[in-house]
Amino acid sequence: AQSVTQLDSQVPVFEEAPVELRCNYSSSVSVYLFWYVQYPNQGLQLLLKYLSGSTLVKGINGFEAEFNKSQTSFHLRKPSVHISDTAEYFCAVRYNSGGYQKVTFGTGTKLQVIP
């Protein structure tokens, strides 16, 4: 089974500063990688996804992520954060398990943007 590690449970950052949220997954076998954002008491929304091709993926709200196969990482970045980016961010991996598509999530990183 695949596992996803988000080492930072909370990341405080000042408004307009850059941020990187880290994500590592357990295997380099064929997987699809995703970042989702969750605002309080809501479901998750897709930020971006990596399927194949260019290792730099651009998403909504100015976020981007870089797929690094050798390091099995998929870190999320934004060059300048805004107060509205305060939320919890989840990294996820989708893979085939016994003919079924499973999706495993990391434990999440809470991004707190400080005015």
Place this chain on the structure above:
Amino acid sequence: DGGITQSPKYLFRKEGQNVTLSCEQNLNHDAMYWYRQDPGQGLRLIYYSQIVNDFQKGDIAEGYSVSREKKESFPLTVTSAQKNPTAFYLCASSPGLASGELFFGEGSRLTVL
């Protein structure tokens, strides 16, 4: 509008009672999923279904049951056997393609008193 509808949004129940959470989608997606979310633990997979009349246990299926009699519906029953049922429950759906992302409902918060 197309999307996933979960109901109820908030639910309170006494210990020992079974509870059924509804999940309906009109996206024509083949796959549907139930996740449980607890603070600091991320999302943990309870059950998933790739097609009608077929479903598989996820990582924490004990104390839960599901059915998939219709493509658009995937209800989750939290039984009295679930030792710690208080949590935020999220339903999601996805196209059958391996590359498809999940689309989430707004969640149901269950509190067992």
